[in-house]
Amino acid sequence: MATSERKAITVVGSGLIGRSWAMLFLSGGYQVRIYDNQPGQASRAITEIRKQVGELQEAQMLRGKLSASEQLALLTSHDDLSQALEGAFFVQECVYEDLEAKQAVFQAVEAHVGEDVVLSSSTSCLMPSTIFSLLQNRSRCVVSHPVNPPYYVRLVELVPHPETLTSVMDMTFDLMTEVGQTPVRLRKEIDGFALNRVQYAIIAESWRLVKDGIISVKDIDLVMSEGLGMRYAFLGPVETMHLNAPEGLEDYLTRYRTGMRRVLSSFGPVPEFDGEAAARINKVCAVWPCVPLESHSKIHR
Numbered sequence: 001m002a003t004s005e006r007k008a009i010t011v012v013g014s015g016l017i018g019r020s021w022a023m024l025f026l027s028g029g030y031q032v033r034i035y036d037n038q039p040g041q042a043s044r045a046i047t048e049i050r051k052q053v054g055e056l057q058e059a060q061m062l063r064g065k066l067s068a069s070e071q072l073a074l075l076t077s078h079d080d081l082s083q084a085l086e087g088a089f090f091v092q093e094c095v096y097e098d099l100e101a102k103q104a105v106f107q108a109v110e111a112h113v114g115e116d117v118v119l120s121s122s123t124s125c126l127m128p129s130t131i132f133s134l135l136q137n138r139s140r141c142v143v144s145h146p147v148n149p150p151y152y153v154r155l156v157e158l159v160p161h162p163e164t165l166t167s168v169m170d171m172t173f174d175l176m177t178e179v180g181q182t183p184v185r186l187r188k189e190i191d192g193f194a195l196n197r198v199q200y201a202i203i204a205e206s207w208r209l210v211k212d213g214i215i216s217v218k219d220i221d222l223v224m225s226e227g228l229g230m231r232y233a234f235l236g237p238v239e240t241m242h243l244n245a246p247e248g249l250e251d252y253l254t255r256y257r258t259g260m261r262r263v264l265s266s267f268g269p270v271p272e273f274d275g276e277a278a279a280r281i282n283k284v285c286a287v288w289p290c291v292p293l294e295s296h297s298k299i300h301r
């Protein structure tokens with residue numbers, strides 16, 4: 001039996017991320033049922049998805065094995081939550097980044113679905129243990145944190161609630177892989193998950209260097225876009241260390257351990273990200289065009 005005949009996924013919240021998830025699940029041949037609590041919003045989302053899927057097909061960038069019309073035939077919009085959840089085996093929540101809103105959504109969803117339906121949140125920085133704390137059955141709950149724009153950036157961080165079953169992590173991992181994403185598993189929850197912890201470390205040191213007058217805004221951005229970023233588009237930090245010394249990681253540590261520790265111990269405190277430094281840095285950014293990230297991806301691919 002084809003995947004599309006077997007399985008439906010409900011996407012709750014049809015903003016930027018909800019629409020992206022819907023397009024990804026469609027590309028995997030799943031029936032996708034979109035719900036939004038703003039009347040008419042889910043059907044407006046479908047109009048937008050139709051446009052995007054058509055454009056992607058024209059540009060030969062549509063993901064999955066099905067044509068645009070085959071994918072769109074699997075998509076429905078609902079203003080009623082219980083209708084939207086009918087037959088779903090997986091629910092991807094994509095409402096505002098607000099703890100109470102997410103808790104209320106999951107309580108409402110739990111009231112309409114069976115115990116084996118997996119409940120997944122797109123949260124960027126709320127902890128699974130708080131989002132799912134009001135639910136009866138937390139063992140089927142997981143955070144699947146995408147990276148904007150998810151249709152182009154494949155990483156998904158899977159973050160468990162302390163009670164999440166391994167089988168739920170495995171099933172979510174398989175689903176994400178099947179629709180062409182690249183899932184990574186965190187073994188337990190931590191504030192910022194993995195991606196934002198690494199991202200914030202880079203942002204903090206870049207900010208300190210500019211704030212302290214060591215380097216200009218333009219040049220610190222070049223340090224990433226023309227330097228570190230070139231490597232990190234292909235390799236992670238551990239593989240980079242391994243390849244950066246003739247005899248691999250041990251050799252790298254022998255050569256650079258002391259220097260790394262000396263430099264790291266000179267890092268300053270967490271920046272305030274406000275005041276004179278923020279005003280100075282903002283002056284530089286203010287002349288740049290403000291194009292949303294998803295448009296960048298379309299331009300660069």
Ligand code: NAD
Pocket residue numbers: 012013014015016017018035036037038041093094095096097098101105122123124125145146147148
């Ligand atoms: P958004 O503001 O574009 O969309 C939110 C949608 O949720 C709106 O359509 C709204 O009507 C709907 N909504 C609000 N409350 C609802 C409810 N109770 N029931 C049903 N629908 C409801 O937000 P977004 O950028 O799509 O973000 C959604 C989630 O994804 C957030 O948790 C965010 O942190 C996370 N996320 C965002 C990004 C990003 O870059 N935008 C990246 C990764 C994860």
